[in-house]
Amino acid sequence: MANSDIPVVVGLDNGGNSNNATVLDLNGRFLVDTLVETPCQVLKGPEAAVEALADALEQVLVRTGTSRELVRAVGLDTPGPASAAGVISSRGSTNFSQPGWRGYDIRGALERRLGLPVVYHNDGNAAALYAHHTYFRDDPMRRSSVSAIVGTGLGGGVVERGQVVTGAAGMAGELGHVHIPLFGLLAEGQPVPLCNCGFVGDAESVASLTGIRRNLLPYWLTRFVGHPLGDLDPVEAAKRVRSYGVDSDPMAIRIFEQQAMALGRLFTIVANFTDPDAYFVGGGVVEASPEFREWFLATVRANTNLRTEQEERARFALVPDLDMAGARGSAIAALTFLNGDRHGTDQLAGDRPVGPAPP
Known part of the structure; x- marks a missing residue:
């Protein structure tokens, strides 16, 4: 369960069938060590999918006993292709096949829905970020x-x-x-x-x-x-x-x-x-x-x-914890954004590197 007075960020990984969510506190500790999945609703269109992402956030907060008021930022990843700002390609993609998704600003829509800063990466980049910070945690x-x-x-x-x-x-x-x-x-x-x-x-x-x-x-x-x-x-x-x-x-x-x-x-x-x-x-x-x-x-x-x-x-x-890597990488991106000075996170508490320690 969460420490009730430590602010957190939430990582949301949007997939073809489900959303996976995690919570990372500002001390660098993940409060979730398993998948927390909910339906993604992408086939129902952008509005339903954004609402499903908001629901995923609420459910992972309940799962960890975290107050909504402690959330400072959200990291989001989706399959590409999409722009660095989270705008789905004008040609769509495999996951976002309906015309309504083409050129849709999913990051901006989620940010407006939640009233919180949302940081975006595609799913591959989010997993890469998690692998990097886990391996080179120090x-x-x-x-x-x-x-x-x-x-x-x-x-x-x-x-x-x-x-x-x-x-x-x-x-x-x-x-x-x-x-x-x-x-x-x-x-x-x-x-x-x-x-x-x-x-x-x-x-x-x-x-x-x-x-x-x-x-x-x-x-x-x-x-x-x-x-x-x-x-x-x-x-x-x-x-x-x-x-x-x-x-x-x-x-x-x-x-x-x-x-x-x-x-x-x-x-x-x-x-x-x-x-x-x-x-x-x-x-x-x-x-x-x-x-x-x-x-x-x-x-x-x-x-x-x-x-x-x-x-x-x-x-x-x-890449460690592959099923959770996207959500965790997105959370790391949100925490890095929140720090503002772009010095990233300190050691991720409780995580172990996936290889020998760097020199």
């Missing part, structure tokens, strides 16, 4: 990191000195649409992968669930004739590849090996632009068995081509 404002989060697409974010790099239009950190070298990654006769965005051979066309369904699985099923996944609907088959990978199925291992190689090549490109202290990987692999996670992360690292000086400093780790 000194996040002097460190940099990049996160790649494998889901339906390939999200992520770039954090520099504890702050998310958003770019002029809010599109920075769209790592999935960076073109990667394919020579040596594709098998003999394997078609060049196509992305839903229209790009050819970008990272998302390989390292995503959509990439598995559209590009990788159809090819590998021709090399593993009679595989059980060949009898399933392509969407369902793609979802099941991970469970086969955990069981060391040869075809699934080849698929995930290609995904790990793609991420390594992506990180190699990033290394020459931002030269970060840490590289984080999130997504379904985080939810797999420890042995599979370790193998996948090691394969990513083996395919990241760093200079000797970079290898001595670079760290590779998994």
